[in-house]
Amino acid sequence: MREITYAQALREALDEEMERDPNILLLGEDIGVYGGVFKVTEGLLEKYGPDRVIETPISEAGFVGAAVGLAMTGKRPMAELMFMDFAWVASDQIFNQAAKMRYMSGGRVKVPLVIRTQQGGGRGNAAQHSQSLEAVFTHIPGLKVALPSNPYDAKGLLKTALRDDNPVVFIEHKLLYNTKGPVPVEDYTVPFGQAAIKRPGDDVTLVSLSRTVLHALEAAEAAAEEGIDVEVIDLRTTVPLDLDTIVQSLKKTNRLVVAHEAHRRLGIGAEIAALVQEHAFDYLDAPILRVAAMDIPIPYSRVLEDVALPGPQDILDAVRRVVA
């Protein structure tokens, strides 16, 4: 199969879906002539014109709100937040408007809106350009949340997002755009709520998401050399959350580590740990361990950022501890 980058896979998803459905339109800062800061929307303005690739002022509350209005009137907007950190600026429109509109109206409206953004650290962007915030969106009812870790999922999940009738927060990782992987040419989607088993194993269940999946796989290879057989699960979406795949894996391994780049405190790891002890306590032979970013603003300097964010070594350490 051909290999393309994560960014190319995303662009293909947008392009193919825009071709399929004329109601899909894009809004965001610098997404037209410039093609987006990570070049995901490159070429789409030329192909679809300014009525469908709408460049916006730096005005997140305004254009996310406008996207809500577009979605409520028959369009299927994709609003791009250049950095996840800017979601706070648009937070009322995301949390109070898009997420609740259908429920508050007793089902009279739907809001088919995709908010595409990218998050994560590792590039020295410091505290206002490096956050990982999936837990915040996961907490608020009414939003679906997807975080692809590879080009195949990026394309397949984005297509699912664009076909969904609900607000979807679609979270990319800034250090994944140039990663390559196999992506079929023919049309396919990746359903929400189905985790992927990236590597089968019998000793430890290692749950992860987004770029941390790459660290998890690296840690699993290192653990294998020490005779620890790790099963790596990529959540792919946090809403809906595929608890079943985790529990099935635990029945075999009886040990669980959750690794993510978001802060430890109330991260998705905390939720998974709680769910597992509610639903699968009897399968646990050891305390659940979490590997996560420290509970500090993401620092700038390389030596500090490397410590603040979890890497393969931190995950390997947790794997060793959970089987010890």
Place this chain on the structure above:
Amino acid sequence: MSLKKQDLLRMYKTMLLIRRFEEQAVQFSLQGELRGSLHPCIGQEATNVGAVFALRPDDLMTCTYRGHGHCIAKGLDPREGMAELLGRETGCSKGKGGSMHWTDPAIGLLGENAIVGAGAPIAVGAALSAKLDGSDRVAITFFGDGAINQGALLEALNLAAAWQAPVIFFCENNLYSEMTPIANMIGTETLAERAEGFGIPAMIVDGYDVIEVYEKTSEAVARARAGGGPTFIEAKTYRLFGHMVGDNEPYRTREEVEEWRARDPIKTFPERLQKEFKIAKKEIEAIREEVEAEIAEIARFALESPWPKVEEIETFVFA
């Protein structure tokens, strides 16, 4: 003037229906039948009706938690509205939204909103949607004077100007930003001059004159329909009730309220209909009786409606 006798009577009837609806809602609130906050639009009916009557049924609208008047004028079934206030299954949101979230896309209503200023960018999006469709529908967003200091409203003004969206920003300046005089919260004489800074034409109207509101709003609507872009309207109006049920109103004087009450359109408009438009008193009386009967039916419908089914509590979180 394009308004015919029947239009004037319909305006009066709608204003009166809104007033009586809100009075009934206050009654229900005081009786404990209605939970949470209630923000009646009592005193602002002429502003609501004059503006909404300038729209077509297929035009789009967002309004605020003081939005019952706009919604009823736009065509929301007041029985569904009252049932919603009482938290019943027959309510427009099936009891899931309450007073501040009436929404009905079938009549172009894209929601009241409980967040000050939040409906403005949504209306700009709806207007852009209409423009992209090549239709001549317009959107209107109602907000109070307090919203003029919210970022979302200011961002919406700029987007509308940049996109030349067919949207009317309708500011109901009732002088108080919740319980604080708006005059203390801004550095300009008027709210309308804000819009001019965004390149949006603005006008100021007497919100207690339903005909003036209708005519000026019609001008803005015509401009938007013709591709002329957004307009900002500041209507000087006043609420004759507190910000919400329970407001003891220490921020304004009884004299000020009485001054406005003397001009209460519910009282003065029928007088004007008789004097200026030679409408017979008995026609006005007939409307009053009609509205009383309707309100009785609205209240009965709401009170006798079933409660929502608890097993459907999770329905409509997702489509």
